[in-house]
Amino acid sequence: MCSLALFPPPLPSGQTTLCESNNELLSGTTTEDRLKLESSPLSLFFPRESLKLHCRTESSSKAAFLDHSETLWMRSAAAWRDGGFTGLLDEITNSNTEVPKWLSVSSGCTLALLRWFSSFHGSLFPHLTMSSEDMLAEFSQVLNWSDCVVRAFAWHPHTDKFAVALLDDSIKIYNPKSATTPTLKHRLQRSVAAVQWKPLCATALAVACQNCLLVWHVDPCSLSTRPSSGCAQVLSHPGHSPITSIAWSPSGSLLVSASPMDTAMMVWDVASESGVPLQRVGGGGVTFLSWSPDGSHVLASTPSALFRVWETRMWTCERWPCVKGRCQSGCWSPDGSRLLFTVQGETVIYALTFTDTPAGVPTCTSKGSQAAAVVADLSETTFNTPDGDIIVGGEIQSLAWDPTGERLAVLLKGDPQAADRPAIIAVFKTRTNPIFELLPCGFVQGEPGTEPRLMQFHPNFQHGALLTVCWSSGRITHMPFYFLSAGVPHFGLSGSPSLPRPQERPADFAKQSLFTELMS
């Protein structure tokens, strides 16, 4: 079952995807497109050259200074502060002329023992030996994160504003209704891996940073373009860094954060700045989090071939071991009953179904399906285009499902080395009610030479779905998919009996169905 073969072929070079209308994707040439882009206030362009980047990191400047004139005590204290216990041991071992011989020898032995042990630990979980930048790049939902101009993007869940995290560690907030564009900078805001607005709140923006979690409070009525760092709450927990993923509960009360270095997932009560670590052995860390829109479940994937689905009433979890690799990405259907996820090293999309327990009975786990079903196969497919053969398909970087549950966007990694295997976004038409169906829609392509890095659906677009794509060139574009929604999603009303709604089904809709539940 190869799903991509049924897709319309990719656009010829020079054409870009503009929107979906009347059930087909419309495209235009680059010049037309650019005119349209420039007229739209929310389309942004961040040329790489315009950003002032950090020349070097803090640790690399250390070597430029000779600090050996300090006493041993001072140096040891500094080593303890910078490098912890191993740093201290390292310092003592290196300054063997000043300390007693037994001390330097014993600290050298302890250090060797520690390193041996950590290498042993690292062989179990190879990601622990990575630097934190590499780790962020490895586990981020963004394609080629370390090279991205736009590192993170977040629409506000209720209004038309969004936050953009840039390569220079600043965050900009754009609001079409406001003339000011606040820029957020903070001493601790480094290597931003994810940003997310707090639901049911106008001000709070959570930022996953290298060493901590920041929650900015940006007053929408304020005229200030540079909110002070006093507007940010700093949340940190020992051992819980770098943070690669965050997720707010849809009710806005809790925030969860994940770090590949920490086996515990932190659940934060942001207002009181207190966090509860939810520790589970196995997996070696937590890499990606996704809270279901109805608030009942949280997907937490680990660096190993294992992911967990937490239920959020009593915070117990189900373990889901994968066969091949770790869970790379996942997304929930609007009613929270279905989870789509992808596994590293595989080219398919899996689905898991969760049905709510009888209401009111606080049971520990939700009874769902016992195994995940394959709903789409995105293995490599060759398309013949006027510009030559193009191979589309392969591993999946991230998934995004629009809030009405009718469009599913899949970001395919492609191969950066090969010109005929571009990274591309494949969009499916989906239907979750009454049965789950998947149909091809088309590919989303940008200007020649640019690849999509990051995508997100607008949380409440009135006329269908709006996909925002951040491109490798530093451009952010918004692609509308105009359609009539079959039903309004019911957020936050978990388990409430949904009324049967008339289905407005286009005549040719079910023709080319890739997957329906009746098939499986």
Add this chain to the structure above:
Amino acid sequence: ETRTTFNRGPQRSFECMWRDMGNAVASIAWAVLLLPPITAVFVIISRFSLLHPIQAVSECLSFLTSASAIFSFILLCGVIIMVGFLNLEYYTVIPTIACSKIALLGQLLHPRQFVNSLGHCIMGIIVAWCCAITVGGRYETIADPCAQGDGSPQMCLNEYHLILLLAGAFVGFSHSLLGVIYNMNYVSFHTVQQYKYLRFKGSLSLVLKCSATQALYSVRNYIVVYFFLGKWSLSVHPLDSIAGLLDLSLLYHLWISASFLLFTWHLTLLLFRVFVTEVYSFPVQSSFTEDAHQCLPTVLTDKQPMILKFLALLDLALLSQHSPSRRSEVFSLSQPGGHPHNWNAISKECLSLLADLTQRLIAYHDTVATNGRAKSLSTGSERKTSSESSGMFPRPTLLMKTPASVFARSIVGCPQSPLTAPFTPDLDSPFASPALRRLTAPMDQCSPWFGTVQSPHIMRRVPKLWSTSTGEKSQALFADSQAHIWALEGLSYLVQSSFSEDQFGVVQTALPSILSCMLGLQEAVDRHFKLPHASSKPVRSASSMGDSTHKTLRFALRATLKTSIYRITTTFGNHLNAVKMSAEHRKRLQQFLEYKE
């Protein structure tokens, strides 16, 4: 149609007490069950020697089966049971916040606290005696045979034994004092619900770390005290010298014993907290009138005991969020009659809680405004005015309803005890701290305490001891805000789900009052946070068993309030324009509808 009025007499309080007791007894039973493994670990750690490992293990095994070990174990069990009952007697869900140093001193010197400290001292000695038996060797007996100058055998004092016993008393005493300072008797509820076992497991490592650290500090302080005061003429090996006290093995055993003592007590406390805050599901309505007093609407409206009211509010917040079937019971109409009694009772109680907080905040703000503003204008002429301001200082007029705390409950019996007398002569003076006044106020006036707000002048002139910090005043104002947070959550979730679930429109009728109540509170909270220090973050003390949740309750309340109003506005949207409300509230609501708050 008639509503049965329920007899809320002794039967109710008995049942509540029984539930409380049941949980406490279960927690104590678990603490006792955990004692054997902990003791075994302690025996191994205290007796283990690197040089003779096998011999040490066999010694441990033979000791564990000996009669003295079993006797001391029974003693330890007794101590744990005692600690558990002290926890039950002293716990509170609303923290007692001392607004000044002198108020804290008043708490520390209170007779009830004195009894607590004495109890902990005695229990400390008992545990230390058990530790002495366990460690064995030179610590085992209180008297040693020693040769006098004339060669006749005589019994002398074994100072090693004594130092351990006194260490136990010292650690017990300091534990009891720290309990007051860090509000250890305060039981907070977690925002993240977890099963008891998982909560216990999650906190275990923290308890171990806390116990070891606190033991380290206690032993250090104890050594200093002992060095100056420990002069025993009868001792064989005088230990009050630097050399005598810097015995590493002695220090190690003191630390191990103190850690063991604190760990068992903290564990009992942890288990108690876990059990007493366990979610309890109250029935929303009952078909039998005799069970009606256990139903949620009735329990919610009751004032005492506080823990039951809190559990009912927590249950309300959870059911409104997670349970459609129980929500439908809330929205249902009575048979016969067709009145929404459940919803009326629940919404009325929640609204009265919120209105109470609003009143409290407005009253506090008014006092600050009338006192503070006039003074702050004259900052330059501080010297001149300061001399006469003390006598002329306006009398506090604010009557603040304090959250009834367990601590205050105890004062009924002994309003004027000799111990507090030195601190209570001048209750009407502006310097008297509110908390102190509360301590001495008789309970039958429904425990009002008069909030005084000191002007900056007074604060500077009088010793720091007397001064009231505004941050702590703010904490005290919001001390019981956990209840308000749940009330807000419960109401807002119920209103949200009423949009699709409320068949008879029972919520609609209350919507104007709910909105105006929330918006009024929002205004009061906004004004409060504009006061100096109200929005300053408290310092966190991570490594202590005390719970610092109460310090941030006002921030949690502010966030929950905003989220709750947004929950209603996002659900109803522009339909809210049809709701009747004052122009000022309408303006505020519009801010929320436009996502500008």
